[in-house]
Amino acid sequence: MEITRVFEQQKSNCPAIRNTTVRQRIEKLQKLHAAILARRSDLEAALLNDLRKPPHETGLTELFQVTTEIKHACKNLHRWMRPEPVRNPLTFLGARGEVRFESKGSVLILSPWNFPFQLAMCPFVSAIAAGNCIIVKPSEHSPATSRFIRELISETFPEKEIAVFEGDHTVATALLELPFDHIFFTGSPAVGKIVMQAAAKHLASVTLELGGKSPVLIDSSFDLKEAARKILWGKLINAGQTCVAPDYLLIPENRQREFIGVAKETIRAMYGDPASSPDYCRIINERHQTRIRTLIQEAVEKGATLETDSASGGEKFVAPTLLSNVSAESNLMQEEIFGPVLPVVPYRSFEEALALIQSKAKPLSLYIFSRDKRFVEKVLRETSSGNICINDVAVQFANVELPFGGVNSSGIGNSHGHHGFKAFSNERAVLHQPKRGAMTFFYPPYTNKMKKLIDWTIKYL
Secondary structure, three states: OHHHHHHHHHHHHHHHHHOOOHHHHHHHHHHHHHHHHHOHHHHHHHHHHHHOOOHHHHHHHHHHHHHHHHHHHHHHHHHHHOOEEEOOOHHHOOOEEEEEEEEOOEEEEEOOOOOOOHHHHHHHHHHHHOOOEEEEEOOOOOHHHHHHHHHHHHHHOOOOOEEEOOOOHHHHHHHHOOOOOEEEEEOOHHHHHHHHHHHHHOOOEEEEEOOOOOEEEEOOOOOHHHHHHHHHHHHHHHHHOOOOOOOEEEEEHHHHHHHHHHHHHHHHHHHOOOOOOOOOOOOOOHHHHHHHHHHHHHHHHOOOEEOOOOOOOOOOOOOOEEEEOOOOOOHHHOOOOOOOEEEEEEEOOHHHHHHHHHHOOOOOEEEEEOOOHHHHHHHHHHOOOOEEEEOOOOHHHHOOOOOEOOOHHHEEOOEOHHHHHHHOEEEEEEEEOOOOOHHHHHOOOOOHHHHHHHHHHHHHO
């Protein structure tokens, strides 16, 4: 089988790749950077084909993040790969301790369809920086971009070091049967559980970037025009098919109608008629289009009010949709929406809003719109999420200095920048002992004098 052949070839090549120098790894990253820029127009065409993604949005949300990761890694890799000295306790007087970062070895990257280039290539950059052999399995739901990734990588790197396998879930299943040293998966919690089960068979480590219902909480005094502009940009970019998109909005009851009015004006200002706008993406396929429309219809049947025009715009189109009076029991408030639909939920007190957030699984992202430091701090103290952004949405993902990841059902582990490098590295503890270290005082035979020394050590060290 071709997959097994390439995997075994890479396994044999892992020691050589592990021992590559800082300069060699930087050269690989620079080679990748040049190859991406040389084929930028092909990437734009692929994403236009898969998601009808505007070139501007491709540059901002796909290309920029990847090139930033590459440049950041090249700038900092000397420091990341350097052994980190550690302080020793007195019981190790004279010893020298350090942490060395070695590659995990053979790694698998399973990437999704919503940002099919960025979410494949950002962990890919980290895996190269950490000195691994890599197999990438991009999503079959974005075939044009998956094909672009395969061609880009096969033309840039030898398969004994890096390879791409396209195909449906059967290819992913075949890959998960292999004893990789680390698996990096981006996708739904349901599939994340399958990946984790497969990894457990070989005791492979995992990084899981999942999702969940990311809430937005607006306080009673925040400027609604500013909030609406930022929230709707983050919600509607990529037609809402974004793991860090706001999933529902909590707003003071007496400001709900005002926000809905401002939000409708904001949508018109951004897209005019979204059905004919060249700046508005499409849903990845008809199955997901049907899923989103079913969520809207079911919510309306349970009493929700449709605040925006949901007229059809043709194949794979779902209009920007605002809903009020959404039942807490509706699937729209239970499932991650992953589409351009925003339930607007009023709250009468801060405690009521907080209780709703706390009643759900820990989200990937949480957004607060407030200038009140006490309000912000209280939300930070009384909630848990993978990441948080104050007075904006989604942009925290683009900061390569911050760790990105979820917590519990929204993910395991972190990525981006130094955190991505460490995700693909084994932090190896190294202790250098002197000829006569402090521990030699505790060798047998055990005497009363030694017991007093042990008692003193326990008490004072």
